[in-house]
Amino acid sequence: MRVWAIANQKGGVGKTTSTLCLGRSLADAGKRVLLVDLDPHGSLTRAFGVPTEPPPIGTHELFNDQGIADVARPSGYPGIDLIAAQPAMATLERRSATQPGLGLALGRALQASPDSHDYALLDCPPTLGLLLVNALAACDRLIVPTQTDPLALHGLAGMLHTAAMVERSRSRPLLRQILPTLFDRRTRTGQHTLEQLQSHPGAAACPYPIPVDTRLRDADALGSREHIYGRGLIAYEHAMQWLLDTAPAEQEAA
Ligand SMILES: Nc1ncnc2c1ncn2[C@@H]1O[C@H](COP(=O)(O)OP(=O)(O)OP(=O)(O)O)[C@@H](O)[C@H]1O
Ligand SMILES: [Mg+2]
Structure with missing residues (x-):
């Protein structure tokens, strides 16, 4: 299983x-996909219509030694399984102070089921804490969605700095890639920021920026088969192909 962390x-x-x-x-390309919601706010979980009351079984259990097979559920979208987020995940930060090794719990769980899926994608929270550190420790590559807006460059720099710190405690290198998002090609700042991302010294940027597309705003439709195909999803298909093409051979050969 290849593990991609989607984080910023x-x-x-x-x-x-x-x-x-x-x-x-x-x-859609025939891969078996596992999506892991690592954000206690659960936006990804809600996109698949999983009720949050009572709290679903999900990501929190991976920190209590349960396995992928115990907590993953069919998402409703063909080929995609989901591990749902729960509010209880917010308490993990406190536990980590007294429980050493909690930063590697997700990696251990994924390594214990190497063949359950072809790809695991980790949706990270926007905060530097135990859940993000778990994702950075567990992944083969880090994909940093970065809004094509000048202010977003600071967020990117912070994320790459964190990745470099975590990389020092890993036994293998951490591939970092930038995915330019919310691109509006009609604006000069959008064009200028995209150029800056594409020549960024810290990581390679995907040459297919994701455009602003109102069809992508409807997250509930994204989690279902409902037809919302448009330039946003087409750009994501190109980005996915670029990510596969830029994979280190030994990691993604399968
Ligand atoms: N390409 C796009 N075109 C239009 N709207 C978009 C696009 N990408 C994301 N959005 C919208 O922008 C908002 C933020 O997107 P999203 O929730 O994916 O960001 P996030 O980084 O996961 O946020 P958070 O840090 O809160 O978890 C959402 O309302 C989403 O629907
Ligand atoms: Mg989110």
Whole structure:
């Protein structure tokens, strides 16, 4: 199983939308996909219509030694399984102070089921904490959705700095890639920021920016088969292909 973390410490840059759309693109290409909602707010979980009351079984149980097979559920979208978020995940931060090794719990769970899926995509919260550290420790690559807006460059720098810190405690390198999002090609700032992302020294940027597309705003439709195909989803399909093409051979050969 290849593990992709979709993360940026800045909020509202398209992490959850990218997780959903890349997951859909991979599933539509015949891959078995696992989406893991690591954000206690549960936007990804809600997109698949999973009721949050009573709290569903899900990500929190992975930190109590349960396995992927115990907590993953069919998402309703063909080819995609989901591990749902729960509010209780917010308490993990406190537990980590007294429980060493909690930062590696997700990686351990994924490694214990190496063949359950072809790809696991981790939708990260916009905060630097235990859940994000778990994702960075567990993944093969980090995809940083970055809004094509000058302010977003600070968020990108922070995320790449965190990735470099976590990489030092990993036994293998961490591939970092930028996914430009919410691109409006009609604006000069959008064009200029895209150029800056594409020549960024810290990570390679996907040459297919994700455009602003109002069809992508309807997250509930993204989680179902409902027809919302348009330039946003087409851009995600190109981005998915670029991600597959840029995979280190030893990691993604399967
Ligand atoms: N390409 C796009 N075109 C139009 N709207 C978009 C696009 N990408 C994301 N959005 C909308 O922007 C908002 C933020 O997107 P999203 O929830 O994916 O960001 P996020 O980084 O996961 O946010 P958070 O940090 O709160 O988890 C949502 O309302 C989403 O529907
Ligand atoms: Mg989100």
